[in-house]
Amino acid sequence: MNMENFTYQNPTKLVFGKDVVDQVGKESIHYGKKALILIGKGSVKSSGLYDRISTHLDAAGISYVTYEGIKSNPLYNNADEAVSLAKEFQAEMIIAVGGGSVIDSAKAVAMGYYVNHSVWDFYLHKTKPEKALPIIAVLTLAATGTEMNPFTVLQNNAEESKRGFGHELLYPKVSFLDPVLTFSVPQSYTSYGVADLIAHCLETFFGQGDAPLSDHTIASIIRLAIKYGKIVYNDPTDYDSRGNIMWLATNALNGTLALGKQNGDWACHAIEHSLSALFDIAHGAGLSIVFPAWMKYNQRYLQSRLAFLAKYVFDVNEENEALAAYEFIHKLEEFFTSIGTPIRLQEAQIDELQKDKIVDNLNRYKANGLHIKLDETAREKIVDLMYA
Structure with a gap:
């Protein structure tokens, strides 16, 4: 395999550090004077962050309305409702305050504002946005990298489907990353975020293409995520560790790791989307179950790649690639367990009676990788390994 040609441009302005959110009014005024604020279920208000942001918007002369209630597995229905509110208010921008679910929903609203159909049509790839x-x-949660990429994922409960969409119009104009805002994130969701950022690295790593710089950067990000993930698990107010986790998550999916590669694989995300759609499991929790199973099933194809990760993530100096591959998977599972993320479906209260339901959903939506292809037999065996 050769290193692929690439062009790279990331238009997001990223503002990182303590108290940077106090610049929100100054930055937002460049995009208009009327904003739709999008938030989750209330923690943004109870923490005082909403009032803090409101004060700076008031000072900048920006008026606003608020849509509250975005779920951790965000629904297209809520995005459609927020579009209606934005249109009624004639919003000129969206200010998303929250984690990946809120920002992903904001991206849906941003493109839905200019059309007369449901945002779900974008995720079905029936149409593309012309403006946003x-x-x-x-x-407020380090996990998805959506703060510096053009991707968004929403869920349709009626169809038991979770789908992604990407477009260059969906890069945030400005993203504020203050590690202090993550101090109050529950321990479980902090750990799910760490699992999520590691999964993003692995999806890119197992894609097609020869990009040594990306490979070594990925190994370094995973190694650091493990280091700081352990610290944050035990000391949630450690600023430096929170800051490093936040920046690692951004870099795991802001496009730089994919440079020189033809694609990532993304099968594990496709599989996890079925788990979220069926059981409303947290995305990172689902990924910490799916990835070890997927690696075990494909180990014979991935031995040299897994051995590379074993060496550069866990300092495993084993000449036998099969043993080194096993060690990487085993040590990654040990880490996930140490920070409280599940590695088997039973740990997420999904018993074996649900197996057929999961396999049927995977086959219905043809969960697959861009590089390593999965047929119906592979999907079923991976689900078996998620229970084993």
């Missing part, structure tokens, strides 16, 4: 409202992101 500007997005300002205030990140």
Whole structure:
């Protein structure tokens, strides 16, 4: 395999550090004077962050309305409701305050503002946006990297489907990353975020293409995520560790790791989307179950790649690639367990009676990788390994 040609441009302005959210008014005024604020279920208000942001918007002369209630597995229905509110208010921008679910929903609203159909049509790839409202992101959970990429994922409960969409119009204009805002994130969701950022690295790593710099950067990000993930698990107010986790998550999916590669694989995300759609499991929790199973099933194809990770992530100096591959998977599972993320479906209260339901959903939506292809037999065996 050869290193692929690439062009790289990331238009998001990222503002990182303590108290940077106090610049939200100054930055937002460049995009208009009327904003739709998008938030989750209330923690942004109870923490005082909403009032803090409101004060700075008031000072900048920006008026706003708020849509509250975005779920951790965000629903297209909520995005459609927020579009209606934005249109009624004639919003000129969206200010998303929350984690990946809120920012992903903001991206849906941004492109839905200019059309007369449900945002779900974008995720079904029936159409593409021609324009979108500007997005300002205030990140409160380190996980998805959505604060510096053009991707969004929403869920349709009626169809038991979770789908992604990407477009260059969906990069946030400005993203604020203050590690202090993540101090209050529950321990479980902090750990799910760490699992999520590691999964993003692995999806890219197992894609097609020869990009040594990306490979070594990926190994370094995973190694650091493990180091700081352990610290944050035991000391949630450690600023430096929170800051490093936040920046690692951004870099795991802001496009740089994919440079020189033809694609990532993304089968594990496709499989996890079925788990979220069926059981409303947290995305990172689902990924910490799916990835070890997927690696075990494909180990014979991935031995040299897994051995590379064993060496550069866990300092495993084993000449036998099969043993080194096993060690990487085993040590990654040990880490996930140490920070409280599940590695088997039973740990997520999904018993074996649900196996057929999971396999049927995977086959219905043809969960597959861009590089390593999965047929119906492979999907079923991976589900078996998620229970084993």
